[in-house]
Amino acid sequence: MASLRKQEEDNDELNCLFVHGPIIVGAGPSGLAVAACLQEHAVPSLILERSDCIASLWQQRTYDRLKLHLPKQFCQLPLLNFPDYFPKYPTKRQFISYMESYAKHFSIDPKFRQPVLRAEFDPLTGLWTVQTQDFHYFSRWLIVATGENAEPVIPEIPGIDRFRGPVLHTSVYKSGSEFQKQRVLVVGCGNSGMEVSLDLCRHNANPHMVVRNSVHILPREMFGVSTFSVAMLLIKWLPLRLVDKFLLLVANFTLGNTDKLGLRRPKTGPIELKNATGKTPVLDVGALSQIKAGKIKVVEGVKEITRNGAKFVDGQEREFDSIILATGYKSNVPSWLKGTDFFTQDGMPKPPFPNGWKGENGLYAVGFTRRGLLGTSSDARNIATDIADQWRIINKDIRKKEQL
Template structure:
């Protein structure tokens, strides 16, 4: 196949790019290794909701319907994306996985399990959460219960009556802990690192709107301005067994490329004793978990909410002296369009990742259109 632009991945970023390319009248093809669009959303746990409001979480040229709540549920996001696909007549080539993307004689050659695709431009849209990190704890082979990555978790009902250790304190870990409690399990969270926690809403207003207002400022300045309000709303997390990061949430995004925790009720449950907090895991022996702070406890199951990695470094082959490290190159379009290679959906933005995806998708399409014309 020979095409002007190839989009790799048909989840949120890929769909946004496809619609934006259509608006610019650009010929494209979009491939997806799964058998449906937005495959990760079909696999996510049942309780999942967007942590950012629908006002700032829609894709280009189509908003969420007015009857959808401020924070859409997982199934509502899936339905929106299916409607988006239909509205723009996006027809991905499903069950088609890219194994290699190389630039040869001025064009990009993409090797898939079905065919070879030649294109002038390539947009990588496989996402920042494409591949679960490997679960490993010293002694885990002796654990008699279930140990699963959070990507395999579906509902707390599967763990009702059990004492469950949730390893991690990201947004997924925090919501999974709530779900476990609500479904009759006894959740304990293992938190190794320092954290930043911000409320999802401030006086009824999504905190994302506050981030957008502060975004023009340098992150340390914006953090300094918002610090008193965050402390008032969240309180002293040290009393809860958590350690505060030495810098604020906006600086964290810029410096570490990681989002702070948007609290959807976890802190309240910790204060009420519904969710316990432990330190990092040292090792496991049978059903006993030994923590680095010296504490010991027995568990029936372990959910490892330890994050994901991108797969770009496995697929895209470029000369490092021209492109640098691909893990760096996906950071906010540092190598935007270099030799016709683009990335969409990898930047953790203080103003919301889906909002950033929508903006980047339109920028990419306009840039390609400008090069064609």
């Protein structure tokens, strides 16, 4: 009996690992970026990833036709650019290959299949304890890199459980080829809802897109230049609201009055709205022309799902073969990070951009800026510099003690 207890204690010790550098939770673009920036400062790190690959959102939860919505120069990570031969808007496969090359270039080797069950700071030891199903890891620093899009948002729609056809989130949608000649209800009108509707349309399906709230739709390019590039240039010289007015003026000129199509614009301008709420304007890649042609039908909010279709708030009722939820993603940080009030109940840092990258007691966050990969790059550099300064002091003290 005593020997068995001793064996269990030895196993517990084997499962406890002290990490000299920071622990990074998440091996998506954010986790890879901060690991690379730390490496530039000669600071080691350990990445814990719940899936079996890097960039799992891109590899496992995106549809086939996905491309970057912004030009590649706004989406590359620190210290390594996209290859010159990549197109202006890289495809899903190209972005994944870039991520894989990035990890290889910086010799980043995450520990896969290590979902974090709990992470908490211990004030007695001054260390973070990070628990997975296999290990207890300890470190002075914890970097949360799970991002804004960790879990699919599944809305509660009355009656959806009794629908006779398939109901799926866009996280498992791959191609419209599976829905040929079907009547498909697409719930959501953001970039994903628009693109999935367009993809369905091109595979001879009959998509109906639910538009419950107002939405900004902008052309992906203005005068041959990306809309995002134009906005970033103008913001350097003009007040934000004036830039918004310019974008809407050009959008109305090139796309027409979207209100007539059932796509009401918010009263707040597109950039101001994104900065305040994180709601991204839709960059049109062809869906609007299909809406104008009547191939993608816009419908109002869903009141109730029936066995054969849906009832809408305007009183109409229609039959559908499938339902696709283009309802986005959310952070999962509150489910595993404990003992800190740095994050809100929604799993976002409380300090607004650009100050949401650093908490207390060695806690950091990367990829929660609501500003895409540009924000991720900024966070990664700031975090790496801050930790590197501490790393040098700690190692200097250690060397002094060794000399005594």
